Amino acid sequence: MSVNAPATVPASGARCAAHPESAADATCTRCGSFYCESCAGYQFGAERFCVRCDPGGEYVAWEDRRRLGTWTAFLRTLKSLLLGPDRFFQRMPAHGGFGGPLLFAWISWLLAVGMVFIIYAVIVGGMFAILPFPPDAAGEQGPTAPIIVGIALAVMGCLALGIVPALFVWSLLLHLFAKIFGGAASYEATFRCHAYASGALALGIIPFIGMTAGEVYWVVLSIFAVKHAHKVSTGRAVAIVLTIPLLCCGLYFVSVFGLAALGSAAR
Ligand SMILES: [Zn+2]
Ligand SMILES: [Zn+2]
Structure with missing residues (x-):
């Protein structure tokens, strides 16, 4: 063994002392x-x-x-x-920084969006190959497949940057509700919970159903995460995690119906 070889790596074929069926790590x-x-x-x-x-x-x-x-x-x-x-x-350790979990969430998300992008590229590309836009009255050619793919890539780029502030802001809301419901953990721990739970988005790599499955499972994982990190009951963890999407839906419906009511009152 050389002097520099790490002493902590077991020889290949070594087994776990507690689990003989598992290889030693x-x-x-x-x-x-x-x-x-x-x-x-x-x-x-x-x-x-x-x-x-x-x-x-x-x-x-x-x-x-x-x-x-x-x-x-x-x-x-x-x-x-x-x-x-x-x-x-x-x-999951409550400490250890923001960068690691952030990178993990980002890679998971990128896998999912990459798959969605490939599916749409195949569908849209196929449609354009069969039915290209006819030239308009002035004889100008309509948008071509490379232009549409370029636009899609630009949108993906913006989303890839946007997920970083989105993770911090959502974690802040999660942290606020955790504190209201008696949670004990730091903002760092809440952020780490939220970022690791976002790993569920990697399910998006399954074509068509993956994105929805990933979002549903993301909620489930967040409940486990909040329960352990904030040391609250499962019921409270469900309340903490579901308050944010419920509030968002509530605000959405209030604004839609409010605008509709204003619209009919003005008529
Ligand atoms: Zn030991
Ligand atoms: Zn073991």
Whole structure:
């Protein structure tokens, strides 16, 4: 073994001390035993503890991405988030900054929108190949497929930038309602909850139904996240998470009916 090789990486074929069926992911720097991903405790810089040495067991694979590699860390995090949200948010550290979860949410969102874009590009491109716009009276050609694809890419670019302030603002609203309902966590923790829960949007990669499924599951994941981070009951977590969309719908209907009433009164 070279001097620089990290001492925490077990030999290939090593198994977890607690789960012989799972491959060892790392070696605990305190007790020296091999552990698998589900046995990982919180990672303090070069130190990495197994869940027996760090019973809190705070761990998110995404925040260990320097060691795991970005893509592996992303897929592992997505898998544990989507398949075991209760355990995922139980283990999510309340601290660790904004950048990591933000990047995770952004990649998840980009996967979903990328798929929507491909579907529309195929449909619209196909339509234009069959039925191009006829030239208008002056003989000018109507919009061509490259122009339409260019517009779609520009819209996507704006949305890709817009998701960053949107995550911060929505987290702020979520945090406000969490405090009203007796939540205990910091804004940082609320933001991390919201950003990781947004990983549900990656379901958008499933053609046609994925976007809707992702949005519904996003609400479900947010409830688990708020419940664990703010240490509130499931009922309160549901109230905190659903208040914002309900208020948005309420404001929408009030403004639509208000404008309609004003319109008929003016006549
Ligand atoms: Zn240990
Ligand atoms: Zn294990």
